[in-house]
Structure formats: structure tokens, C-alpha cells
Amino acid sequence: MRGIDFIQVPTTLLAMIDSSIGGKTAxxxxxCKNIVGVFYQPKLVWINICFLITLPSQHIKNGFAEAIKYALIFDRKFYTYLKKELINGFIKNFDYIIYKCCFYKVQVVKKDEKEISGVRTTLNFGHTFAHALEAYTSYKKFLHGEAVIFGMLFASLVSLKLKLCSKKTFKEVKQILTLLDFKLNVKINTRQLLNLMKKDKKTTSGEH
Ligand SMILES: NC(=O)c1ccc[n+]([C@@H]2O[C@H](COP(=O)([O-])OP(=O)(O)OC[C@H]3O[C@@H](n4cnc5c(N)ncnc54)[C@H](O)[C@@H]3O)[C@@H](O)[C@H]2O)c1
Ligand SMILES: [Zn+2]
Incomplete structure (x- = not known):
């Protein structure tokens, strides 16, 4: 009657590096997306990379996209490492990648568990657009990580236009998209997409 303790056993790369840790998971x-969830922290997150042996490659790339998000936000060296892995065409060092991502997520969650101070929102890089894109395509066309890559590209483009990020940074993000071989292939009605973006949880006073 007062909730139950639980442990998380993530079996996808995306869940291992993101949705299984930090509480506030769904x-x-x-x-409906992310509709049943918990705010509580699990007693334990048991990550076993053996699960990844059977995970389809599309879902490996999906998780990898969120790993790139952490690297772009927090760690240039890690970013260079991930890029090299992509250029070589294989991803092998899962324990290192997962450890790095969990480390960064934990740092942020420790500072702002309930997303009050705003620190945790850094993890939402690209997600306003990503969530809108997923909803726009009825959650059928893109995996979450794929949408996040397009979202980060979009956020970087907006930053570029506002002179908040350099052309070099924008090009880097774009290159990742090419390396991952993700294709947008969808005609977008800008107004409809903007309306969806306005519904995002990060909207403040009706504005972004
Ligand atoms: N709430 C959060 O904190 C949060 C954060 C990030 C993502 N998400 C959401 O999580 C959802 C995606 O979850 P996901 O990426 O973990 O995928 P998923 O749970 O949808 O699994 C993807 C597919 O892989 C299969 N599968 C899972 N593990 C496998 C394994 N080890 N071997 C073979 N097949 C396996 C599943 O049956 C499924 O068909 C998205 O909707 C995303 O938006 C939530
Ligand atoms: Zn995400």
C-alpha cells in the first residue's frame, strides 16, 4: 500500500545508460509514451552487458545515440572516443561506454534529483524536438535515440542561428548523424511540429 522496493534489470543499451538509472523513469x-513510471530510486540497477549479445544492431545504435548525448554535453575526450568507434564501424567497449554514461547521469541526478534547480534539464539536450518528432510520427518511425540525434542537430542549428554555438560544433553534430546513418526521410509541417514542441514539459510561460 505504500509502494514496493524494486530493482532494474535493463536489457537494452539505451536502458542501461539512461532510463534505468536516476529515478523518474517510465x-x-x-x-502512450512514458506514461507508467516511478519517481523513486531503485534499490539496485543490475547491468549485465551479456544481454547486448542478442540486442538487434538498430537498438545498439539507438543506445549509442544517447551515449553521444552525454559526450556532447560533458566530455570532449569521450566524444572523440565514441566518434572513433563509429568511424571504425564497430562498438566493442560496452563496459567503458556504459560506465561513462552512468557516471555522468549519476553526477547530474545527485545535484538535481527532482529537476528543481535546472541542472537535470541539461540531460534533455535535443529532447524537445525529439519528443515532438516522435509524437509527430506516432512513435512509429523513429526509435527514441534516433529522434534524439535529430533533436540535438536541430538544437545546435537553433544555437548556431542565435550565435550561441560555433559552425564547427554544428558540423560535428551533423557528422555524427552521417556516421550513424540515420535518415530523417519525413516531410514535416513546421507549424504542427512547433505545436507539439510547445506541449513539451520544458516549456515555460508558453515559451521555450
Ligand atoms: N523514462 C525514461 O527515463 C526514458 C529515458 C529514455 C528512453 N525512454 C523510453 O524508453 C523506450 C525505449 O526503450 P528501449 O530502448 O530500452 O527499448 P525497448 O524496451 O522498447 O526494447 C526494444 C526492442 O528490443 C527487444 N529487446 C530488449 N532487450 C533485448 C535483448 N537483450 N536482446 C534482444 N532483444 C531485446 C525488446 O523486446 C523490443 O522489441 C522509448 O520509448 C524511450 O522513449 C524512457
Ligand atoms: Zn532520451
Missing amino acids: VNITK
Whole structure:
């Protein structure tokens, strides 16, 4: 009657590096996204990379996209490492990648568990656009990580236009998209997409 303790056993790369840790996690049911969830911290997160042996490559790339998010936000060296892995065409050092991502997520969650101070929102890089893109395509066309890569590119483009990021940074983000071989392939009605973006949790006073 007062909730139950639980442990998380993530079996996808994305869940191992993101959705299984930090509390405030949720799962999708039927047509609703992230609709059933918990704010509580698990007693334990048990990450076993053996699960990844059977995970389809598309889902490996999906998780890898979120790993790139952490690297772009926090760690240039890690970013260079991930880029090299992509250029070589294989991802092998899962324990290192997972450790790095969990380390950064934990640092942020420790500072702002309930997303009050705003520190935790740094982890939402690219997510306003990503969530809108996923909703726009009825959650059928893109995996979450794929949408996040497009979202980060979009956020970087907006930053470039506002002179908040350099052309070099924008080009780096774009290169990752090419290396991952993600294709947008969808006609977007800008107004509809903007309306979806306005519904995002990060909207403040009706503005972004
Ligand atoms: N709430 C959060 O904190 C948070 C954060 C990030 C993502 N998400 C959401 O999580 C959802 C995606 O979850 P996901 O990426 O973990 O994928 P998933 O749970 O949808 O699994 C993807 C597919 O892989 C299969 N699968 C899972 N593990 C496998 C394994 N080890 N071997 C073979 N097949 C396996 C599943 O059956 C499924 O068909 C997205 O909707 C995303 O938006 C939530
Ligand atoms: Zn995400």
C-alpha cells in the first residue's frame, strides 16, 4: 500500500545508460509514451552487458545515440572516443561506454534529483524536438535515440542561428548523424511540429 522496493534489470543499451538509472523513469503502454513510471530510486540497477549479445544492431545504435548525448554535453575526450568507434564501424567497449554514461547521469541526478534547480534539464539536450518528432510520427518511425540525434542537430542549428554555438560544433553534430546513418526521410509541417514542441514539459510561460 505504500509502494514496493524494486530493482532494474535493463536489457537494452539505451536502458542501461539512461532510463534505468536516476529515478523518474517510465515505460510506454499502448499508444502512450512514458506514461507508467516511478519517481523513486531503485534499490539496485543490475547491468549485465551479456544481454547486448542478442540486442538487434538498430537498438545498439539507438543506445549509442544517447551515449553521444552525454559526450556532447560533458566530455570532449569521450566524444572523440565514441566518434572513433563509429568511424571504425564497430562498438566493442560496452563496459567503458556504459560506465561513462552512468557516471555522468549519476553526477547530474545527485545535484538535481527532482529537476528543481535546472541542472537535470541539461540531460534533455535535443529532447524537445525529439519528443515532438516522435509524437509527430506516432512513435512509429523513429526509435527514441534516433529522434534524439535529430533533436540535438536541430538544437545546435537553433544555437548556431542565435550565435550561441560555433559552425564547427554544428558540423560535428551533423557528422555524427552521417556516421550513424540515420535518415530523417519525413516531410514535416513546421507549424504542427512547433505545436507539439510547445506541449513539451520544458516549456515555460508558453515559451521555450
Ligand atoms: N523514462 C525514461 O527515463 C526514458 C529515458 C529514455 C528512453 N525512454 C523510453 O524508453 C523506450 C525505449 O526503450 P528501449 O530502448 O530500452 O527499448 P525497448 O524496451 O522498447 O526494447 C526494444 C526492442 O528490443 C527487444 N529487446 C530488449 N532487450 C533485448 C535483448 N537483450 N536482446 C534482444 N532483444 C531485446 C525488446 O523486446 C523490443 O522489441 C522509448 O520509448 C524511450 O522513449 C524512457
Ligand atoms: Zn532520451
